[in-house]
Amino acid sequence: MAAANLTAADLDGISYAGIKIGVGHTSQEAPDEQYIDYNISSDQNGFHTEIFFNWHFLNEIALDVGLSVINRGEFRWFVEGVGNFFGTINLYPIDAGVKIKPLASQLSDNYQPWIAGGGSLIVGRGVIEGGSILNPYVYIDRDSESATTLGWWLGAGFDSFVSTTIGLTGSVKYHKMDFGEAIGGYLDHSGYQIAFGIAYILRTNNE
Numbered sequence: 001m002a003a004a005n006l007t008a009a010d011l012d013g014i015s016y017a018g019i020k021i022g023v024g025h026t027s028q029e030a031p032d033e034q035y036i037d038y039n040i041s042s043d044q045n046g047f048h049t050e051i052f053f054n055w056h057f058l059n060e061i062a063l064d065v066g067l068s069v070i071n072r073g074e075f076r077w078f079v080e081g082v083g084n085f086f087g088t089i090n091l092y093p094i095d096a097g098v099k100i101k102p103l104a105s106q107l108s109d110n111y112q113p114w115i116a117g118g119g120s121l122i123v124g125r126g127v128i129e130g131g132s133i134l135n136p137y138v139y140i141d142r143d144s145e146s147a148t149t150l151g152w153w154l155g156a157g158f159d160s161f162v163s164t165t166i167g168l169t170g171s172v173k174y175h176k177m178d179f180g181e182a183i184g185g186y187l188d189h190s191g192y193q194i195a196f197g198i199a200y201i202l203r204t205n206n207e
Contacts (some may be wrong), residue, residue, distance in 0.1 A: 009114075011104055012061070013048055015055040015203045022195025024048040024070050027170065028188040041187035043073025048193040054099060054159075064099040064116050065131050068092065070193065071176070075126065075184040087128040089184040093120040093175055095153055112159045120151040126184035147183055151176045151190075159199070167199040 024046050031040040052066040070087035097118015104112060125146040155195040157171030 010059060011056040011101065011170045012033070012059045012205065013056060014201065015053070016201045017051070017053045018167070018169065018197050018199030020048075020050045020169060020195035020197030021134065022048045022173065022193055024074050024191055024193040026189055026191035028186055029122065031185040032182040032187045033075070037062065040075065041181065042075035042184060042186060044191075046071035046073040048195055050193075050195060050197070052197075052199075054199075058071060060101050060104040062099040063094060064095070064097050066095040067096065070189075070191075075143040082093075085128060087123070087126055087184060087185070089189070090124045091175075091177060091183075091189055092123040092125070093151070093153070093159070093177065094122070095120045097153065098148060101159075108161055110162070111204060113157070114159060115154075115156045117154045118152065120153055121148070122151050122175075122176070122179075122182040122206075123148050124177070124179055125135040130135060133146065145183060147179045147181045161201070165201050168197075170196045170198055173206075 009118040026044045029183045048068065048070050049195045050066050052064065054062045054064055056062040070091040070093065072091065074086055075089055076086045077086060079083050095118055097116055099114050099116040101114045121145065125144060127144045153173055153175045155171050155173040157169060163167060171194070173193045175190060175193065179187050179189065181187070183189065
Protein backbone atom coordinates (compact mmCIF):
# COMPACT_ATOMS: atom_id res chain seq x y z
CA MET A 1 0.00 0.00 0.00
CA ALA A 2 1.33 3.37 -0.93
CA ALA A 3 1.80 5.89 1.84
CA ALA A 4 -1.08 8.34 2.15
CA ASN A 5 -1.25 11.79 3.64
CA LEU A 6 -4.11 11.30 6.10
CA THR A 7 -3.84 14.82 7.47
CA ALA A 8 -5.05 16.48 4.29
CA ALA A 9 -8.77 16.30 5.16
CA ASP A 10 -9.46 14.41 1.94
CA LEU A 11 -11.48 11.28 2.72
CA ASP A 12 -12.93 10.64 -0.74
CA GLY A 13 -12.11 7.05 -1.76
CA ILE A 14 -10.84 5.87 1.63
CA SER A 15 -12.28 2.61 2.98
CA TYR A 16 -11.62 0.82 6.25
CA ALA A 17 -12.91 -2.05 8.37
CA GLY A 18 -12.62 -2.77 12.06
CA ILE A 19 -14.13 -3.95 15.31
CA LYS A 20 -15.71 -2.13 18.24
CA ILE A 21 -16.42 -3.44 21.75
CA GLY A 22 -18.55 -1.81 24.40
CA VAL A 23 -21.66 -1.99 26.54
CA GLY A 24 -25.36 -1.75 25.77
CA HIS A 25 -28.44 -0.67 27.71
CA THR A 26 -31.94 -1.84 26.77
CA SER A 27 -34.72 0.70 27.33
CA GLN A 28 -37.65 -1.69 27.65
CA GLU A 29 -38.40 -2.83 31.23
CA ALA A 30 -41.88 -4.39 30.91
CA PRO A 31 -42.38 -7.82 29.30
CA ASP A 32 -45.03 -8.58 26.70
CA GLU A 33 -48.54 -8.55 28.18
CA GLN A 34 -49.09 -12.28 27.70
CA TYR A 35 -46.12 -12.98 29.99
CA ILE A 36 -46.94 -10.62 32.87
CA ASP A 37 -48.40 -13.46 34.98
CA TYR A 38 -45.08 -15.27 34.71
CA ASN A 39 -43.25 -12.50 36.62
CA ILE A 40 -40.62 -12.15 33.90
CA SER A 41 -37.58 -9.93 34.47
CA SER A 42 -34.40 -9.29 32.50
CA ASP A 43 -31.06 -7.55 32.80
CA GLN A 44 -31.00 -4.24 30.93
CA ASN A 45 -27.20 -4.04 30.52
CA GLY A 46 -24.89 -6.26 28.51
CA PHE A 47 -21.92 -6.43 26.16
CA HIS A 48 -21.85 -5.12 22.60
CA THR A 49 -19.51 -6.18 19.79
CA GLU A 50 -19.59 -4.80 16.25
CA ILE A 51 -17.67 -5.54 13.05
CA PHE A 52 -17.96 -2.62 10.62
CA PHE A 53 -16.97 -1.44 7.15
CA ASN A 54 -16.90 2.17 5.88
CA TRP A 55 -16.37 3.43 2.34
CA HIS A 56 -16.17 7.17 1.63
CA PHE A 57 -17.78 7.80 -1.73
CA LEU A 58 -17.54 11.54 -1.00
CA ASN A 59 -15.26 13.54 1.26
CA GLU A 60 -17.99 14.08 3.86
CA ILE A 61 -20.19 10.99 3.29
CA ALA A 62 -19.50 7.28 3.73
CA LEU A 63 -21.40 4.02 3.38
CA ASP A 64 -21.59 2.44 6.87
CA VAL A 65 -22.21 -1.31 7.19
CA GLY A 66 -22.05 -3.24 10.46
CA LEU A 67 -22.78 -6.61 12.06
CA SER A 68 -23.36 -6.50 15.81
CA VAL A 69 -23.86 -8.94 18.67
CA ILE A 70 -25.82 -7.34 21.51
CA ASN A 71 -26.09 -9.37 24.69
CA ARG A 72 -29.10 -8.36 26.77
CA GLY A 73 -27.99 -10.56 29.66
CA GLU A 74 -29.99 -13.07 31.65
CA PHE A 75 -33.78 -13.26 31.69
CA ARG A 76 -35.73 -15.00 34.46
CA TRP A 77 -39.37 -15.93 34.95
CA PHE A 78 -41.44 -17.64 37.64
CA VAL A 79 -44.02 -20.26 36.69
CA GLU A 80 -46.60 -20.94 39.38
CA GLY A 81 -46.31 -24.47 40.74
CA VAL A 82 -43.05 -25.16 38.90
CA GLY A 83 -40.41 -22.63 39.88
CA ASN A 84 -37.89 -20.20 38.44
CA PHE A 85 -36.44 -20.55 34.96
CA PHE A 86 -33.59 -18.57 33.42
CA GLY A 87 -31.80 -18.02 30.11
CA THR A 88 -30.03 -15.45 27.92
CA ILE A 89 -31.04 -13.06 25.13
CA ASN A 90 -28.78 -12.14 22.20
CA LEU A 91 -29.61 -9.73 19.37
CA TYR A 92 -27.86 -9.70 15.97
CA PRO A 93 -28.48 -6.47 13.99
CA ILE A 94 -27.17 -6.19 10.42
CA ASP A 95 -26.94 -2.44 9.79
CA ALA A 96 -26.59 -0.41 6.61
CA GLY A 97 -26.66 3.36 6.45
CA VAL A 98 -24.88 6.62 5.78
CA LYS A 99 -22.19 8.28 7.89
CA ILE A 100 -21.81 12.05 7.54
CA LYS A 101 -18.67 13.96 8.62
CA PRO A 102 -19.85 17.59 8.49
CA LEU A 103 -16.44 19.05 9.41
CA ALA A 104 -14.36 17.01 6.97
CA SER A 105 -13.28 20.06 4.98
CA GLN A 106 -12.36 22.04 8.12
CA LEU A 107 -10.58 19.42 10.24
CA SER A 108 -7.68 17.07 9.59
CA ASP A 109 -8.31 13.36 9.37
CA ASN A 110 -6.59 12.92 12.73
CA TYR A 111 -9.96 13.62 14.33
CA GLN A 112 -13.32 13.55 12.53
CA PRO A 113 -16.67 13.70 14.40
CA TRP A 114 -19.61 12.11 12.60
CA ILE A 115 -23.34 11.41 12.68
CA ALA A 116 -24.97 8.40 11.05
CA GLY A 117 -28.21 6.52 10.56
CA GLY A 118 -29.87 3.79 8.56
CA GLY A 119 -31.87 0.56 8.63
CA SER A 120 -31.36 -2.83 10.25
CA LEU A 121 -32.27 -6.46 9.79
CA ILE A 122 -32.32 -7.90 13.31
CA VAL A 123 -32.31 -11.52 14.44
CA GLY A 124 -33.16 -12.10 18.11
CA ARG A 125 -32.53 -15.33 19.98
CA GLY A 126 -33.40 -16.41 23.51
CA VAL A 127 -31.86 -19.57 24.97
CA ILE A 128 -33.05 -21.34 28.11
CA GLU A 129 -29.84 -22.59 29.69
CA GLY A 130 -31.32 -24.25 32.77
CA GLY A 131 -34.50 -25.34 34.46
CA SER A 132 -36.26 -24.83 37.75
CA ILE A 133 -34.10 -24.11 40.78
CA LEU A 134 -37.03 -25.00 43.07
CA ASN A 135 -38.00 -28.34 41.55
CA PRO A 136 -34.99 -30.58 40.74
CA TYR A 137 -37.19 -32.86 38.60
CA VAL A 138 -37.93 -30.11 36.08
CA TYR A 139 -35.12 -29.28 33.66
CA ILE A 140 -35.06 -27.76 30.18
CA ASP A 141 -31.80 -28.19 28.28
CA ARG A 142 -30.96 -25.58 25.61
CA ASP A 143 -34.52 -24.80 24.56
CA SER A 144 -34.50 -21.73 22.29
CA GLU A 145 -36.72 -19.23 20.49
CA SER A 146 -35.87 -16.77 17.73
CA ALA A 147 -37.49 -14.05 15.62
CA THR A 148 -36.51 -11.60 12.87
CA THR A 149 -37.58 -8.00 12.38
CA LEU A 150 -36.68 -4.78 10.58
CA GLY A 151 -35.58 -1.72 12.54
CA TRP A 152 -33.55 1.46 12.34
CA TRP A 153 -30.58 3.07 14.07
CA LEU A 154 -29.02 6.47 14.74
CA GLY A 155 -25.48 7.15 15.91
CA ALA A 156 -22.75 9.68 16.55
CA GLY A 157 -19.05 9.40 17.28
CA PHE A 158 -15.56 10.07 15.98
CA ASP A 159 -12.90 8.54 13.73
CA SER A 160 -9.20 9.23 14.14
CA PHE A 161 -6.53 8.07 11.67
CA VAL A 162 -3.38 7.68 13.75
CA SER A 163 -1.30 6.36 10.83
CA THR A 164 -1.65 5.51 7.14
CA THR A 165 -3.09 2.09 8.03
CA ILE A 166 -4.62 2.31 11.52
CA GLY A 167 -7.60 4.26 12.82
CA LEU A 168 -9.38 4.57 16.16
CA THR A 169 -13.12 5.03 16.55
CA GLY A 170 -15.79 5.54 19.18
CA SER A 171 -19.57 5.61 18.89
CA VAL A 172 -22.91 5.99 20.64
CA LYS A 173 -25.74 4.20 18.84
CA TYR A 174 -29.49 3.82 19.34
CA HIS A 175 -31.13 0.71 17.85
CA LYS A 176 -34.90 0.44 17.42
CA MET A 177 -35.62 -3.30 17.69
CA ASP A 178 -39.29 -4.17 18.12
CA PHE A 179 -40.26 -7.78 17.36
CA GLY A 180 -43.66 -9.18 16.40
CA GLU A 181 -43.16 -12.13 18.75
CA ALA A 182 -41.52 -12.21 22.14
CA ILE A 183 -37.86 -13.12 22.67
CA GLY A 184 -37.33 -14.12 26.30
CA GLY A 185 -40.75 -12.68 27.07
CA TYR A 186 -40.01 -9.24 25.57
CA LEU A 187 -41.17 -7.71 22.29
CA ASP A 188 -39.20 -4.46 22.42
CA HIS A 189 -35.41 -4.77 22.74
CA SER A 190 -34.57 -1.22 21.68
CA GLY A 191 -31.65 0.49 23.39
CA TYR A 192 -28.30 2.25 23.34
CA GLN A 193 -24.75 1.01 22.80
CA ILE A 194 -21.47 2.75 23.60
CA ALA A 195 -18.37 1.25 21.99
CA PHE A 196 -14.72 1.95 21.11
CA GLY A 197 -12.54 0.16 18.62
CA ILE A 198 -9.85 0.01 15.99
CA ALA A 199 -9.96 0.07 12.19
CA TYR A 200 -7.60 -1.01 9.43
CA ILE A 201 -7.46 1.22 6.35
CA LEU A 202 -8.05 -0.96 3.28
CA ARG A 203 -7.77 1.67 0.55
CA THR A 204 -6.44 5.20 0.43
CA ASN A 205 -7.19 8.02 -1.95
CA ASN A 206 -3.58 7.91 -3.22
CA GLU A 207 -3.84 4.42 -4.67
